[in-house]
Amino acid sequence: xxxxxxxxxxxxxxxxxxxxxxxxxxxxxxxxxxxxxxxxxxxxxxxxxxxxxxxxxxxxxxxxxxxxxxxxxxxxxxxxxxxxxxxxxxxxxxxxxxxxxxxxxxxxxxxxxxxxxxxxxxxxxxxxxxxxxxxxxxxxxxxxxxxxxxxxxxxxxxxxxxxxxxxxxxxxxxx
Amino acid sequence: xxxxxxxxxxxxxxxxxxxxxxxxxxxxxxxxxxxxxxxxxxxxxxxxxxxxxxxxxxxxxxxxxxxxxxxxxxxxxxxxxxxxxxxxxxxxxxxxxxxxxxxxxxxxxxxxxxxxxxxxxxxxxxxxxxxxxxxxxxxxxxxxxxxxxxxxxxxxxxxxxxxxxxxxxxxxxxxxxxxxxxxxxxxxxxxxxxxxxxxxxxxxxxxxxxxxxxxxxxxxxxxxxxxxxxxxxxxxxxxxxxxxxxxxxxxxxxxxxxxxxxxxxxxxxxxxxxxxxxxxxxxxxxxxxxxxxxxxxxxxxxxxxxxxxxxxxxxxxxxxxxxxxxxxxxxxxxxxxxxxxxxxxxxxxxxxxxxxxxxxxxxxxxxxxxxxxxxxxxxxxxxxxxxxx
Amino acid sequence: xxxxxxxxxxxxxxxxxxxxxxxxxxxxxxxxxxxxxxxxxxxxxxxxxxxxxxxxxxxxxxxxxxxxxxxxxxxxxxxxxxxxxxxxxxxxxxxxxxxxxxxxxxxxxxxxxxxxxxxxxxxxxxxxxxxxxxxxxxxxxxxxxxxxxxxxxxxxxxxxxxxxxxxxxxxxxxxxxxxxxxxxxxxxxxxxxxxxxxxxxxxxxxxxxxxxxxxxxxxxxxxxxxxxxxxxxxxxxxxxxxxxxxxxxxxxxxxxxxxxxxxxxxxxxxxxxxxxxxxxxxxxxxxxxxxxxxxxxxxxxxxxxxxxxxxxxxxxxxxxxxxxxx
Ligand code: SF4
Ligand code: SF4
Numbered sequence: 001x002x003x004x005x006x007x008x009x010x011x012x013x014x015x016x017x018x019x020x021x022x023x024x025x026x027x028x029x030x031x032x033x034x035x036x037x038x039x040x041x042x043x044x045x046x047x048x049x050x051x052x053x054x055x056x057x058x059x060x061x062x063x064x065x066x067x068x069x070x071x072x073x074x075x076x077x078x079x080x081x082x083x084x085x086x087x088x089x090x091x092x093x094x095x096x097x098x099x100x101x102x103x104x105x106x107x108x109x110x111x112x113x114x115x116x117x118x119x120x121x122x123x124x125x126x127x128x129x130x131x132x133x134x135x136x137x138x139x140x141x142x143x144x145x146x147x148x149x150x151x152x153x154x155x156x157x158x159x160x161x162x163x164x165x166x167x168x169x170x171x172x173x174x175x
Numbered sequence: 176x177x178x179x180x181x182x183x184x185x186x187x188x189x190x191x192x193x194x195x196x197x198x199x200x201x202x203x204x205x206x207x208x209x210x211x212x213x214x215x216x217x218x219x220x221x222x223x224x225x226x227x228x229x230x231x232x233x234x235x236x237x238x239x240x241x242x243x244x245x246x247x248x249x250x251x252x253x254x255x256x257x258x259x260x261x262x263x264x265x266x267x268x269x270x271x272x273x274x275x276x277x278x279x280x281x282x283x284x285x286x287x288x289x290x291x292x293x294x295x296x297x298x299x300x301x302x303x304x305x306x307x308x309x310x311x312x313x314x315x316x317x318x319x320x321x322x323x324x325x326x327x328x329x330x331x332x333x334x335x336x337x338x339x340x341x342x343x344x345x346x347x348x349x350x351x352x353x354x355x356x357x358x359x360x361x362x363x364x365x366x367x368x369x370x371x372x373x374x375x376x377x378x379x380x381x382x383x384x385x386x387x388x389x390x391x392x393x394x395x396x397x398x399x400x401x402x403x404x405x406x407x408x409x410x411x412x413x414x415x416x417x418x419x420x421x422x423x424x425x426x427x428x429x430x431x432x433x434x435x436x437x438x439x440x441x442x443x444x445x446x447x448x449x450x451x452x453x454x455x456x457x458x459x460x461x462x463x464x465x466x467x468x469x470x471x472x473x474x475x476x477x478x479x480x481x482x483x484x485x486x487x488x489x490x491x492x493x494x495x496x497x498x499x500x501x502x503x504x505x506x507x508x509x510x511x512x513x514x515x516x517x518x519x520x521x522x523x524x525x526x527x528x529x530x531x532x533x534x535x536x537x538x539x540x541x542x543x544x545x546x547x548x549x550x551x552x553x554x555x556x557x558x559x560x561x562x563x564x
Numbered sequence: 565x566x567x568x569x570x571x572x573x574x575x576x577x578x579x580x581x582x583x584x585x586x587x588x589x590x591x592x593x594x595x596x597x598x599x600x601x602x603x604x605x606x607x608x609x610x611x612x613x614x615x616x617x618x619x620x621x622x623x624x625x626x627x628x629x630x631x632x633x634x635x636x637x638x639x640x641x642x643x644x645x646x647x648x649x650x651x652x653x654x655x656x657x658x659x660x661x662x663x664x665x666x667x668x669x670x671x672x673x674x675x676x677x678x679x680x681x682x683x684x685x686x687x688x689x690x691x692x693x694x695x696x697x698x699x700x701x702x703x704x705x706x707x708x709x710x711x712x713x714x715x716x717x718x719x720x721x722x723x724x725x726x727x728x729x730x731x732x733x734x735x736x737x738x739x740x741x742x743x744x745x746x747x748x749x750x751x752x753x754x755x756x757x758x759x760x761x762x763x764x765x766x767x768x769x770x771x772x773x774x775x776x777x778x779x780x781x782x783x784x785x786x787x788x789x790x791x792x793x794x795x796x797x798x799x800x801x802x803x804x805x806x807x808x809x810x811x812x813x814x815x816x817x818x819x820x821x822x823x824x825x826x827x828x829x830x831x832x833x834x835x836x837x838x839x840x841x842x843x844x845x846x847x848x849x850x851x852x853x854x855x856x857x858x859x860x861x862x863x864x865x866x867x868x869x870x871x872x873x874x875x876x877x878x879x880x881x882x883x884x885x886x887x888x889x890x
Contacts, residue, residue, distance in 0.1 A: 008391075008870070010391075011391030011394070012391065014389040014390050014391050015390065015391055015392070015855065017385050017386075017389065018385070018386050018387075018390055018854045018855065019850060019851075019854055021382060021385055021386045021854075022323060022386070022605045022850065022853060022854040023850065025323075025327075025604075025605055025606075025607060026601070026604045026605050027604075028607060029607075030607055030608055030609050031330055031607040031608070032607070032608045032609065034609075034612070042337055042340060042341075045340050045341045045342075045344065046340060046344060046345075047343075047344025047345060073253075073255055073256060074256075075252055075255075075256035075257070075258070075259050075260070076259075133259040133263075133348075133350070134259075134344075134345055134348075134350070135258060135259035135262075135350040136344065136350065136358060137255060137256070137258065137259075137350075140353070140358060149344065205704060205707075207704050207705075207708075213788060214784050214785045214788060215785040215786065226708075229708065229711075229712075229860060316856060317785065318785045319785070319856040319857060320776060320777065320779070320783060320785060320855075320856045320857025321854070321855060321856040321857075322602070322606075322852075322853060323602075323605055323606055323853050323854060326606040326607065326608070327606075327607075330607065386854075387856075390855070390856065392777055392855050392856050392857070392858050392862075393856050395858065395859065395862050396856060396857075396858070396859055396862075544859060544860060544861065545708070545786055545787075546780075546783070546786050546857075546859045546860060547859065549785055549786050
């Protein structure tokens with residue numbers, strides 16, 4: 001009986017300790033970040049969707065050599081690349097070579113050699129960000145570091161189409 | 176009715192019509208569907224319970240509401256492409272799944288991992304474990320009706336996520352480990368922030384104990400609730416803190432040390448009675464042990480490559496099979512791969528600890544009050560996506 | 565005006581209107597206060613966006629509730645289902661009548677010799693409403709919640725009554741105004757003479773109003789929303805309002821019985837009364853955002869094993885001392 005009462009008193013004391021802690025926290029400042037007025041500060045380490053990088057000499061031209069490795073490794077099939085062989089004057093008439101979505105590139109078993117011999121011109125580099133799983137495999141596997149992560153975190157859109165990015169246009173648009 | 180013909184029925188679906196109530200001597204029993212949308216099931220778990228008053232006569236978990244075919248996806252994707260899936264099986268301790276998969280493929284292919292990469296893996300995986308336990312802690316108390324602790328836990332969890340974001344670039348579904356290492360080296364910023372966090376978190380744990388562990392009401396809700404005997408635990412294949420709460424010091428990090436875990440000095444906390452309070456204590460103690468491991472790993476972090484520089488261009492393991500297990504926050508995570516020598520696995524099997532632990536619930540909850548069942552369910556620390564895969 | 569107010573009927577009508585306005589206003593203030601307290605304890609600002617410092621948030625919430633469709637579940641007992649919120653809310657208005665908010669006779673809705681009894685009796689009707697929701701909703705969670713509510717209220721009414729009784733013994737009156745009158749000056753507040761009774765009263769009151777850590781009838785992690793699972797829009801709003809109103813009632817009674825009512829160190833007046841009531845409310849909120857919920861059998865154990873014996877003991881001691889003094 002006495003033991004029970006003692007135990008209960010200790011228990012009641014534990015309740016008061018609890019109140020003390022929450023009471024103290026009550027007077028401490030907020031820890032939340034209020035988005036439109038404030039923003040989080042560590043976005044520099046965030047890895048968003050991918051973005052093409054430009055060449056050093058000509059930042060409007062993508063570094064990409066159109067090897068298709070990124071599209072091939074992408075687990076979600078969200079990269080879509082089209083290009084044509086340079087020199088053929090009208091790009092719209094030549095047959096475009098597709099890489100990516102739904103096109104499986106047979107694996108030759110040989111080590112990859114960037115096809116520097118033939119000049120290629122990039123027509124389309126699309127990213128369907130709806131599907132992207134942000135794994136970073138594409139960036140890691142690009143042989144010429146032609147893609148990087150953007151820091152785009154404040155994304156909002158009205159439809160799925162808003163997240164189908166034309167990366168080539170983005171590269172040219174942002175300069 | 177043909178099996179593929181579906182009809183909207185008000186009298187119950189496949190599972191509830193097949194549920195066999197055990198009945199009671201005193202009178203009618205009430206059959207209650209807890210879930211798939213219920214605040215205490217943390218996701219889309221559904222439990223059919225038969226109640227006699229508020230006492231549970233029988234409980235039957237229904238699975239499959241978030242089945243995403245992870246195992247089948249493994250068969251149609253190349254080894255590399257399957258990596259991001261791992262972060263999504265158990266999103267709370269994503270790095271442990273990362274590790275299990277990467278480890279299995281490395282073992283099968285014979286890829287060597289540089290020492291530095293192993294250490295980085297240990298540090299990040301343990302940080303992630305604390306993160307996972309913190310969320311469990313908060314969510315468990317939420318089940319028991321205390322709202323505030325989860326927000327305190329999130330304060331700390333947020334710090335860990337900031338740290339992990341520095342190297343992984345993401346905050347929840349990490350895809351950080353690669354065959355032969357990790358995808359990015361850790362930076363000074365990472366090391367400094369981790370050290371800061373270590374000292375900070377050591378001051379937080381006593382606060383947690385004061386606010387929650389010592390609390391009389393919490394003790395009343397956990398002590399002697401859901402007592403799990405060693406035999407039952409073994410029968411169901413329980414692992415992780417659930418098994419350790421019953422007094423068996425089974426931890427893959429200690430009994431079959433993988434990676435560099437044998438170089439660190441840490442204890443495996445165990446409970447005595449196997450009740451919910453023991454499982455609680457084990458998890459909270461594990462957070463402290465993880466801190467110790469991180470501290471040691473940071474001290475002895477070797478230089479070198481963060482990823483094996485001579486990796487084959489394409490991962491193509493030889494014919495054969497492999498099993499690799501790591502200790503996740505919820506228990507033993509196992510990956511079993513059969514390779515037929517092509518670029519894709521022939522078969523891939525994921526052993527999710529939550530799956531075994533969940534089925535304890537049916538046994539443990541029998542004869543308890545509904546409130547106790549919620550407490551038991553919380554103490555098992557289930558992540559439904561991992562169970563359904 | 566004063567003359568008008570001295571006519572009992574007019575006085576009561578004016579009082580009822582004032583009480584309704586008071587309840588409505590209080591609902592708004594308390595919702596805001598509760599959310600701010602929760603926010604501060606959890607290191608976040610709470611409502612912040614609507615109006616300055618989020619002051620208009622409860623108004624926006626109320627408007628949202630008003631605009632929502634009222635639905636009733638299939639197979640519900642319509643009469644019970646729709647009358648329950650009204651039965652839950654209506655008696656609370658009566659509970660305010662005998663409470664003396666200030667020293668002037670006009671600040672009491674109705675002077676009653678048995679005022680205390682009236683409050684206790686009418687606050688008991690709330691249970692009846694919960695019972696009806698449980699039966700009428702055709703929902704298993706509601707049923708369980710209602711079953712819990714009934715046994716909880718029945719059990720906790722006993723220590724509540726016993727604690728109140730010891731004050732009644734001491735003052736020899738059930739009239740709340742007289743009880744307040746009898747404790748002029750801070751040292752005469754009954755809390756100093758009857759600390760045990762105060763603690764018992766406060767714990768029982770928390771349980772009576774279904775506040776955390778005794779919020780079992782609406783334990784959301786067990787019973788989703790408990791007895792009001794099926795209620796939407798303003799019917800839910802009425803339950804909500806009634807709950808806050810009952811909290812005010814129990815805190816007012818506590819103030820009148822134990823804390824000297826409108827009596828204060830300086831400037832007696834209704835502000836003291838309101839201040840004390842809100843301070844008690846703050847404590848209730850503080851409890852809610854600190855503790856886990858107790859289990860059902862524990863809840864009843866606390867009542868039968870601790871509160872009732874203690875309150876009986878307290879009553880006997882009080883009676884003994886009164887005899888001794890006289
Ligand atoms: S991050 Fe992963 S999913 Fe996204 S585009 Fe790159 S490879 Fe594909
Ligand atoms: S891997 Fe790099 S170079 Fe190759 S197609 Fe993709 S972006 Fe272009």
